[in-house]
Amino acid sequence: MAFEIPKDNNTGQVASVRLGATPDLGGTRSHTITVGGSTALPFHFFEGQFPSPPIVAMEVFDRIPPKFPQPLRNYFENVLDKPGDMAKKCIDEYGADLISIRLEGTHPEKGDVSAEEAAEIVLDVLKSVSVPLIISGHGHFEKNNTVLKKICEITAGENCLFNFVETDNYKTIAAACIAYNHTLVAQSPIDVNLAKQLNILLTDMDFPLERIVMDPLTGALGYGLEYTYSIMERIRIDGLSGDKMLSSPMLVNPGYETAKVKEARTPKEDNPDWGELPERLAHWEIATAMSLLITGADILILYHPETVKAVKGKINDMYQTPKDE
Amino acid sequence: MALSGLDIFKLLPRTNCGDCGVPTCMAFAMKLAQKKAELGECPHASDEAKDSLGAASEPPIRLIKIGGANALEIGNETVMFRHDKTFFHQTGIAIELLTSEDIGDLKKKIEEIENYRVERVGEELFIDLFFIRHNTDKKDNFLETIHAAQNFSSKGLILDCPSIETLKKGLEICKDNRPAIYLREAATNQDFELAKTFNASLILFADSLESLETQSEKAREVGFSDLILNLKSRNLGLQLQDNTILRRSALRNNFKPFGFPLFSYIRGATVYESLAEASVLLCKYDSIIVLPEYSKALLYALFTLRQNIYTDPQKPIQVDPKIYPIGDPTPDSPVFVTTNFSLTYFMVSGEIENSGISSHLVIADVEGQSVLTAWAAGKFVGETVAKFIKDIGLEDLVKTRKIVIPGFVSQISGDLEESLPGWEVIVGPQEASDIPSFVKNVQLT
Numbered sequence: 001m002a003f004e005i006p007k008d009n010n011t012g013q014v015a016s017v018r019l020g021a022t023p024d025l026g027g028t029r030s031h032t033i034t035v036g037g038s039t040a041l042p043f044h045f046f047e048g049q050f051p052s053p054p055i056v057a058m059e060v061f062d063r064i065p066p067k068f069p070q071p072l073r074n075y076f077e078n079v080l081d082k083p084g085d086m087a088k089k090c091i092d093e094y095g096a097d098l099i100s101i102r103l104e105g106t107h108p109e110k111g112d113v114s115a116e117e118a119a120e121i122v123l124d125v126l127k128s129v130s131v132p133l134i135i136s137g138h139g140h141f142e143k144n145n146t147v148l149k150k151i152c153e154i155t156a157g158e159n160c161l162f163n164f165v166e167t168d169n170y171k172t173i174a175a176a177c178i179a180y181n182h183t184l185v186a187q188s189p190i191d192v193n194l195a196k197q198l199n200i201l202l203t204d205m206d207f208p209l210e211r212i213v214m215d216p217l218t219g220a221l222g223y224g225l226e227y228t229y230s231i232m233e234r235i236r237i238d239g240l241s242g243d244k245m246l247s248s249p250m251l252v253n254p255g256y257e258t259a260k261v262k263e264a265r266t267p268k269e270d271n272p273d274w275g276e277l278p279e280r281l282a283h284w285e286i287a288t289a290m291s292l293l294i295t296g297a298d299i300l301i302l303y304h305p306e307t308v309k310a311v312k313g314k315i316n317d318m319y320q321t322p323k324d325e
Numbered sequence: 326m327a328l329s330g331l332d333i334f335k336l337l338p339r340t341n342c343g344d345c346g347v348p349t350c351m352a353f354a355m356k357l358a359q360k361k362a363e364l365g366e367c368p369h370a371s372d373e374a375k376d377s378l379g380a381a382s383e384p385p386i387r388l389i390k391i392g393g394a395n396a397l398e399i400g401n402e403t404v405m406f407r408h409d410k411t412f413f414h415q416t417g418i419a420i421e422l423l424t425s426e427d428i429g430d431l432k433k434k435i436e437e438i439e440n441y442r443v444e445r446v447g448e449e450l451f452i453d454l455f456f457i458r459h460n461t462d463k464k465d466n467f468l469e470t471i472h473a474a475q476n477f478s479s480k481g482l483i484l485d486c487p488s489i490e491t492l493k494k495g496l497e498i499c500k501d502n503r504p505a506i507y508l509r510e511a512a513t514n515q516d517f518e519l520a521k522t523f524n525a526s527l528i529l530f531a532d533s534l535e536s537l538e539t540q541s542e543k544a545r546e547v548g549f550s551d552l553i554l555n556l557k558s559r560n561l562g563l564q565l566q567d568n569t570i571l572r573r574s575a576l577r578n579n580f581k582p583f584g585f586p587l588f589s590y591i592r593g594a595t596v597y598e599s600l601a602e603a604s605v606l607l608c609k610y611d612s613i614i615v616l617p618e619y620s621k622a623l624l625y626a627l628f629t630l631r632q633n634i635y636t637d638p639q640k641p642i643q644v645d646p647k648i649y650p651i652g653d654p655t656p657d658s659p660v661f662v663t664t665n666f667s668l669t670y671f672m673v674s675g676e677i678e679n680s681g682i683s684s685h686l687v688i689a690d691v692e693g694q695s696v697l698t699a700w701a702a703g704k705f706v707g708e709t710v711a712k713f714i715k716d717i718g719l720e721d722l723v724k725t726r727k728i729v730i731p732g733f734v735s736q737i738s739g740d741l742e743e744s745l746p747g748w749e750v751i752v753g754p755q756e757a758s759d760i761p762s763f764v765k766n767v768q769l770t
């Protein structure tokens with residue numbers, strides 16, 4: 001039997017979603033970034049098209065997260081409380097493609113920062129970098145809605161990626177994103193059906209599918225990663241098989257999740273077999289990010305500069321493939 | 326291609342003698358077709374039947390063993406995606422030893438790696454193999470290294486040696502422990518003979534699918550089948566693609582030349598790139614990964630990824646629901662409660678141990694879910710936790726009537742107190758790592 005490469009014929013395609021807006025599109029960004037568009041499973045160059053490589057965002061904060069791991073503090077020491085400067089550093093020095101501003105300090109139990117102050121911070125970052133922005137909120141419905149609605153308004157036309165809405169709380173932010181021309185992250189807890197349902201709810205209120213990015217929700221390596229890994233593979237397979245409601249590009253948060261875990265703060269002395277903390281932290285985030293990358297992540301929000309370097313390096317390396325052929 | 330029951334029936338003696346344990350040849354053929362029996366169970370099968378059925382009933386990816394008593398088993402996978410069933414034989418991780426290193430240092434390194442074991446979620450994680458690369462022209466360096474690896478460790482060996490004479494001497498030393506031979510060039514009949522003689526498996530080297538196919542066919546012609554495939558690709562993207570093509574050909578088309586486990590030598594420019602590549606190849610079909618460096622920080626992440634990916638997706642790793650003693654608890658010791666998800670149990674029990682106090686840890690049955698997942702699913706709420714506590718007889722075991730619950734489910738405390746008259750519920754910290762400081766500051770009994 002002569003060998004023939006067994007190929008899949010996918011009928012579907014991952015939706016293309018554009019982030020950011022240049023002046024001619026009503027914004028102030030120097031360029032836009034498009035994600036999605038692939039017609040086969042990640043990196044299956046032999047059976048599909050991949051117009052837009054996955055992208056890497058880094059994150060800045062309205063309030064320094066109290067448990068932000070020490071090795072990361074060492075990288076950002078004097079800019080950690082200056083989101084604008086930190087964003088600039090992430091772009092200029094560490095090569096991030098775009099910036100996520102996490103407004104967790106606005107959570108009533110985590111600082112209760114006002115919507116007005118959050119807006120100031122966003123405007124500051126908007127001024128200091130020219131890349132598209134992600135605005136990341138939290139799970140306190142009421143406060144999150146107040147804050148994100150306000151940010152939608154003051155960034156009108158910029159086509160920011162608002163991260164996130166969920167099944168029990170999507171209408172307010174989705175409506176604001178339509179009104180002010182933004183894009184949206186639809187988050188669901190590691191479940192194919194819930195992911196699909198949320199996209200149906202959003203499109204039912206005329207939210208355009210080309211403006212939705214899905215977050216399948218992830219735990220860090222060792223903390224439920226395998227569930228997300230498999231759900232993402234299933235979502236992508238269904239999307240490529242033609243299920244439009246599961247064809248959105250996907251966003252994941254390896255940085256945020258990794259920064260929470262014990263392995264991100266236990267010093268080597270407490271557990272010599274775990275190796276040095278600073279390296280371990282980077283490795284933890286890299287393993288989380290790379291495994292999600294190959295299951296279909298299109299946008300990765302990362303924290304560790306070494307992770308950004310390694311992951312971006314590998315994405316570039318891998319995406320040379322079709323050009324080489 | 327898989328044969329149907331009827332195809333198989335035609336190859337059987339059709340005497341219905343019943344020696345196979347089922348009354349008729351037809352019934353036996355059906356069992357074979359469903360892979361519920363093996364041809365060996367029919368003592369009367371002809372050689373012709375063995376030939377045709379043997380090939381069809383072989384697993385699509387051959388199981389290969391490397392090593393002695395606790396040999397590493399790789400291959401025999403049946404699915405492309407873990408969610409389709411599960412991955413069975415986890416990737417073996419090998420550390421490279423260079424024979425140019427000082428033999429004293431090598432011995433130390435071998436001993437250290439042999440003793441390196443990390444525990445995670447109740448499972449012991451360790452390095453599986455040594456990859457011995459002969460990079461000097463002194464035969465003795467190679468042989469001494471193999472001796473050292475045999476004497477100071479029980480791990481399986483992969484031998485990489487450009488001189489066939491030296492390699493032979495090396496194989497002589499470890500032939501009872503099923504070594505693997507790494508090839509730097511396309512295999513020749515001499516290589517197959519060598520592997521056969523020394524009971525070794527052979528890692529084929531190729532830089533194209535065509536060459537791999539040719540070599541694999543050649544092995545088949547001489548009746549050698551303990552192969553591992555090393556297809557060198559120009560970059561990680563192509564390798565991912567090649568691995569996918571190989572696995573898919575084996576599973577979907579039952580393409581025999583590619584029905585073997587896959588191998589990679591990791592060559593990242595930095596340790597971080599090495600881990601990035603290893604992570605991808607571990608998830609996507611490599612059965613052996615060789616790492617040039619021995620870094621605990623890297624390995625702990627890679628081991629954890631392997632544990633995640635190779636967990637059976639149908640059943641979370643869980644512990645038995647019951648009351649676990651931490652330290653030497655007495656009836657007056659404090660009581661904590663959490664869920665029977667292994668990860669949760671090991672984190673919480675570990676931190677209570679760290680805090681230095683003895684206690685009773687109640688592990689409720691929530692079908693192996695984490696605290697918040699179980700709560701969200703309605704399995705770890707006041708009523709169910711109370712019922713579990715009563716059924717398991719906690720009230721007879723302890724005198725205290727205080728119980729500490731996880732901080733993330735503070736909202737169940739009211740219901741729990743209501744369903745458990747006489748008890749006071751203490752809301753613990755959210756993160757297990759805060760338990761040691763918590764127990765110092767709060768009156769627990």
Ligand code: B12
Pocket residue numbers: 189190191194217218219220223224225227257641661662663664666668669672673693694695696697698699700701702729730731732733753754755756757758760
């Ligand atoms: C992996 C995961 C799953 C997996 C299940 C994994 C498992 N075996 O449990 C799957 C995909 C199946 C799943 C399903 C669901 N999930 Co889920 N899941 C997660 C995820 C990503 C990680 C959970 C985990 O493993 N954590 C690690 C373990 C160790 O944490 P833990 O048990 O809480 O233990 C920690 C602490 O609680 C503390 N602790 C534990 N015990 C004790 C005891 C004491 C005394 C003390 C002091 C401390 C303490 O120590 C530990 C470490 O600090 C989280 C989000 C996240 N990133 O955390 C969501 C999450 C828990 N899931 C959530 C939801 C909603 C669900 C679903 C209901 C969704 C759905 N409708 O399908 C289902 C429910 C399942 C069902 N219907 O049967 C929500 C819960 C929201 C909420 N606050 O109510 C979360 C928080 C995600 C979110 N933000 O929406 N999930």
Ligand code: SF4
Pocket residue numbers: 337338339340341342343344345346347348349350353366367368369370
């Ligand atoms: S042992 Fe062989 S010959 Fe006898 S019934 Fe079974 S299959 Fe038929």
